[in-house]
Amino acid sequence: MPTITLEELTEACRPGGSSALTSTTPLRPAEGPHAAVAPAKYVSGGQSTFAFETRFVDGEAKHSVLIDSKQSQLNRVEETLHQAVQDGHSTISRTPRIEVTYGDQVTSDLQLPHRAFDGHIRAGSVDGRPVTQLEIYRRGRDASKADAKSLLEMSPGSLVFGSWDSSRASNQARFQSALTGEIIGVLADQSGQVAENPPRRGGARVDPVGMSVQLSQEDVESLVTDQEESMSAKTVERIRGDAKKAKGSGMSGSALGLGGVPPALEALGGVACSQIIRSHVLSFAALRQLRFGAGPEGDAACRALLAAFALNGLARADAELNLRANCHLVEAGPATVVLDMRHGRTRELEALSIEQADELLAAAVEQAVEQAGISWDGQVLQVQGSPLVAGAAEDAGDE
Numbered sequence: 001m002p003t004i005t006l007e008e009l010t011e012a013c014r015p016g017g018s019s020a021l022t023s024t025t026p027l028r029p030a031e032g033p034h035a036a037v038a039p040a041k042y043v044s045g046g047q048s049t050f051a052f053e054t055r056f057v058d059g060e061a062k063h064s065v066l067i068d069s070k071q072s073q074l075n076r077v078e079e080t081l082h083q084a085v086q087d088g089h090s091t092i093s094r095t096p097r098i099e100v101t102y103g104d105q106v107t108s109d110l111q112l113p114h115r116a117f118d119g120h121i122r123a124g125s126v127d128g129r130p131v132t133q134l135e136i137y138r139r140g141r142d143a144s145k146a147d148a149k150s151l152l153e154m155s156p157g158s159l160v161f162g163s164w165d166s167s168r169a170s171n172q173a174r175f176q177s178a179l180t181g182e183i184i185g186v187l188a189d190q191s192g193q194v195a196e197n198p199p200r201r202g203g204a205r206v207d208p209v210g211m212s213v214q215l216s217q218e219d220v221e222s223l224v225t226d227q228e229e230s231m232s233a234k235t236v237e238r239i240r241g242d243a244k245k246a247k248g249s250g251m252s253g254s255a256l257g258l259g260g261v262p263p264a265l266e267a268l269g270g271v272a273c274s275q276i277i278r279s280h281v282l283s284f285a286a287l288r289q290l291r292f293g294a295g296p297e298g299d300a301a302c303r304a305l306l307a308a309f310a311l312n313g314l315a316r317a318d319a320e321l322n323l324r325a326n327c328h329l330v331e332a333g334p335a336t337v338v339l340d341m342r343h344g345r346t347r348e349l350e351a352l353s354i355e356q357a358d359e360l361l362a363a364a365v366e367q368a369v370e371q372a373g374i375s376w377d378g379q380v381l382q383v384q385g386s387p388l389v390a391g392a393a394e395d396a397g398d399e
Contacts, residue, residue: 001350004311004339006304006363012284013303014296018340019285021311023351025318025335027183027276030328036199036270037185038326039065040072048268052195055184057275063187063195065271068323073181073280074161078110080316081157081309085110091362092312094378096153100124102385102393109155116140116155117165117173124383131383141165143173149292151175152302153375159290160310178287179310181280183323185273199269213253217243220251227256270326278318282310298372301364305376308357308364315357 004021012018029035039050051066068076084092085108098109100120112118124131131137136154143151151158151173162177187194215223220243228236239255287303294302321329335351352360368374 001348003350003352003356004337004360006308006360006367008339009307009360009364010300010304010367012339013287013300013307015288016342017284017288018342019283020340021282021284021337022340023280023314023318023335023337025278026332027278027321027329028332029273029276030330034272036272036326037067037276037329038268038270038324039067039185040069040324041268050195050198050268050271052187053184055186057186057277063190063192064184065187065194065273066182067185067276067327068183068278070180070182073183073317074177074179076320077179077181077310077313077317078157078161080320081313082108082110084316089358091358091365094365094376095309096156096376096379098155098381098383100383100385102390110157114166115158115161115163116151117158117163117167119167120385120389121383122167123386123389125386126381126383136381141168141173142171144171145175145289146291147293148175148290149294149302149372149374152292152306153379154381156306156309160306160313175290176286178283178306179280179314180283181278181314183276183278183329185271186275186277188272188274194271199271200267213258214250215243215253215258216250217246220253220256223256276329276332280314282307282314292372292374294372294374298368301368301371302374305361305364305368305374308361311352312354312357312361315352315354318351319354 012021029037041048042051043049051069053064053066054061055064056062057064081092081095085095085097087093098116098121100107100112100118107120109115109118109121112120121137122132126134132141139150140154143149148159155163159175160178163173163175165173220239224231224236224239242255243251284303284307287306290303290306291299292302293299318335321331323329337349337351339347339349341347365376369376
């Protein structure tokens with residue numbers, strides 16, 4: 001079975017072409033059908049829960065659970081592209097991008113939640129000048145669906161994965177994501193009981209030194225002082241506050257990771273699934289809304305480049321089924337890739353391997369350079385992150 005070609009991608013990016021390319025893959029727990037998997041967690045009413053939904057599967061409405069959301073799947077695609085850039089991949093490292101530096105930490109627009117219009121970029125500077133005053137960045141912010149060339153040459157990920165310049169007073173750019181995807185699980189129990197009473201898992205910790213460690217306020221203060229440089233300010237403040245409240249009665253050392261935790265069913269557990277389905281859609285209809293000032297053929301070549309960029313990231317992300325703890329999945333069969341041919345007609349294709357996706361992207365880059373005159377040479381807008389942001393940033397912890 002053939003894989004999609006650059007000619008087919010380009011044809012799909014012309015007016016009247018295919019609406020979408022879809023990829024659907026059956027998955028299963030790596031441990032076997034008896035294993036429970038941990039879906040994505042969400043907060044509702046102040047408590048953690050799973051996202052239960054009704055989906056139409058195999059001709060029937062079925063109770064399901066969201067294992068990985070659309071945004072999470074996109075982030076995974078972006079991360080694989082970012083890693084390929086870091087690895088110096090011959091083609092992907094040619095991708096134009098924005099990078100923000102805080103000390104030794106460098107973050108690209110493929111990692112930032114709002115991509116080219118992210119607050120970390122807008123708050124930063126280049127050679128002492130605010131980024132928002134730079135002509136190259138202003139051109140990117142002025143990009144629109146009618147002429148997106150400046151953004152294509154600065155942050156193509158913003159066009160493929162979606163972006164919104166929401167903080168701007170006027171002329172806010174909005175680009176929908178041309179690639180979407182998710183992983184759902186069809187619940188083995190279709191009675192509805194799982195959604196009403198989500199399963200819990202047991203948690204425990206054994207401390208070989210002592211299951212209970214009680215410390216005086218002075219002991220807590222001494223231990224915190226010794227570790228303060230490696231702890232967050234909020235954690236230090238909380239522990240010291242708790243120690244003062246305890247006064248002479250002593251305080252548990254659990255806040256410092258000391259002592260054991262008796263077994264208890266508290267945290268959300270996993271769910272049993274009869275089917276797990278991963279699906280992605282690349283919308284040519286969305287890409288066709290974009291123009292680049294290069295005429296019909298040049299515009300189609302630019303759209304095909306974005307499509308090839310998306311498919312390259314998808315090929316890489318699909319090979320990395322690493323979601324979260326207690327959710328280890330494997331492919332239960334090959335991906336079914338279908339190209340819409342309009343009017344209800346479809347064409348089934350083979351899923352791209354990473355090597356094939358690399359070849360497709362390399363050809364798409366050359367075509368867009370030749371037919372649209374774009375610059376795609378690994379240019380990087382290097383931004384120095386704001387020290388005000390760096391000073392205020394703090395990890396929220398496990399929660």
